Amino acid sequence: MAEDNNNEIESLDPRISRASLTGGNHNDVDGLIHFQTFEVFHQSKRGTHHKHVGIVHAPNPDMALLYAKEQYARREKTANIWVAPSSSISSTEYEDDDIFSTTPEKLYRNPASYKVMDRIQAWKEREKKSTDET
Amino acid sequence: MDSIAALKELLYKIADDQLIIGHRNSEWTGLGPILEEDIAFSSMAQDKLGQSEHIYNLLNQLGEADADTVAFTRNAPQFHCSQLAELPIGGYDFSLIRHFLFDFAEYLRFEALKTSAYQPLAQVAKKFFGEIKYHTMHANTWVHQLGKGNEESNSKMQESLNYAWNYALGMFEPGPAEDVLIKENIFIGEKALQDQWLAVITPLLENSELTIPAKADWAPIYGGRTGTHTEYLQPLLSEMTEVYTIDPSADW
Numbered sequence: 246m247a248e249d250n251n252n253e254i255e256s257l258d259p260r261i262s263r264a265s266l267t268g269g270n271h272n273d274v275d276g277l278i279h280f281q282t283f284e285v286f287h288q289s290k291r292g293t294h295h296k297h298v299g300i301v302h303a304p305n306p307d308m309a310l311l312y313a314k315e316q317y318a319r320r321e322k323t324a325n326i327w328v329a330p331s332s333s334i335s336s337t338e339y340e341d342d343d344i345f346s347t348t349p350e351k352l353y354r355n356p357a358s359y360k361v362m363d364r365i366q367a368w369k370e371r372e373k374k375s376t377d378e379t
Numbered sequence: 380m381d382s383i384a385a386l387k388e389l390l391y392k393i394a395d396d397q398l399i400i401g402h403r404n405s406e407w408t409g410l411g412p413i414l415e416e417d418i419a420f421s422s423m424a425q426d427k428l429g430q431s432e433h434i435y436n437l438l439n440q441l442g443e444a445d446a447d448t449v450a451f452t453r454n455a456p457q458f459h460c461s462q463l464a465e466l467p468i469g470g471y472d473f474s475l476i477r478h479f480l481f482d483f484a485e486y487l488r489f490e491a492l493k494t495s496a497y498q499p500l501a502q503v504a505k506k507f508f509g510e511i512k513y514h515t516m517h518a519n520t521w522v523h524q525l526g527k528g529n530e531e532s533n534s535k536m537q538e539s540l541n542y543a544w545n546y547a548l549g550m551f552e553p554g555p556a557e558d559v560l561i562k563e564n565i566f567i568g569e570k571a572l573q574d575q576w577l578a579v580i581t582p583l584l585e586n587s588e589l590t591i592p593a594k595a596d597w598a599p600i601y602g603g604r605t606g607t608h609t610e611y612l613q614p615l616l617s618e619m620t621e622v623y624t625i626d627p628s629a630d631w
Contacts, residue, residue, distance in 0.1 A: 254598050312415035
């Protein structure tokens with residue numbers, strides 16, 4: 246299994262892979278040295294969002310679900326769990342993170358700046374009136 | 380035998396099975412094949428200990444000693460666990476096969492107990508049903524995975540199944556008062572449970588390309604329910620009760 250090649254870290258954990266460590270066999274799934282990883286998404290209540298909570302190693306989705314339940318739902322209130330192969334996740338590059346720094350002077354992009362409450366109120370009153378009349 | 384004595388006998392065998400298989404399975408902690416499986420298997424072992432404590436508490440309400448005393452001060456001949464539960468963990472193939480055979484029996488036992496006329500037991504059965512259901516999912520997923528894996532994994536699982544089979548049939552050793560439990564609607568009885576169990580596990584094993592031993596070779600290993608145990612139980616008890624023996628008031 247783990248060969249002694251100059252203390253390099255071997256892992257399939259994408260977080261470690263992203264650390265761009267040189268050498269090692271981070272992605273040697275075919276060599277059956279490691280299982281692949283699955284990203285785990287946890288939903289605490291029906292109707293709410295699934296939130297990413299971490300990963301599990303597993304040979305297939307069925308077993309990933311088994312492990313996700315024990316690793317991430319053992320102590321939390323849980324309604325549902327998703328797993329997806331880590332390899333199916335695409336991501337932006339950190340070196341391109343400047344794409345997220347947009348200029349702030351665009352109030353029209355902020356829904357809070359729309360003055361709609363008066364129109365909603367008026368619509369509600371119209372609705373109420375029409376149901377009262379029927 | 381009156382119905383209270385029959386009920387106690389039922390509760391002792393359920394709780395002792397859970398305590399002993401829970402302790403056995405906890406022996407894998409730190410040694411599991413991968414971290415995730417280690418955590419899952421250890422967590423299920425803890426579930427079993429928790430379930431046994433609840434059943435011992437029911438016995439306590441019926442006049443038996445408290446849970447710790449009952450769990451930690453008896454010797455092997457006073458235990459009612461099936462011999463299947465006490466066998467050493469062996470390889471992971473055997474531990475998984477035992478997990479599969481035992482947990483499907485427990486699942487069906489608790490399914491039946493959910494409607495027991497003895498209300499406190501029915502409540503406990505409902506409370507633990509989700510845990511036990513997960514245990515069967517875990518067991519079946521693994522058995523399926525390895526049964527259909529490759530030639531080596533299939534033959535290891537098949538050998539373990541052959542070895543475990545007559546011990547597993549021993550889980551359904553009839554109690555001294557099956558008729559009382561059935562008549563009072565406390566429990567459906569071991570015979571009915573075994574029939575249900577066979578009906579559930581047969582297609583699952585077939586689907587995993589594993590074969591139940593031929594019926595002519597079935598020879599249930601009874602005795603566990605009445606205190607006849609393998610040589611493996613007493614060493615387990617000695618280890619399990621080590622701390623309690625040194626200091627019965629130890630708290631952890």
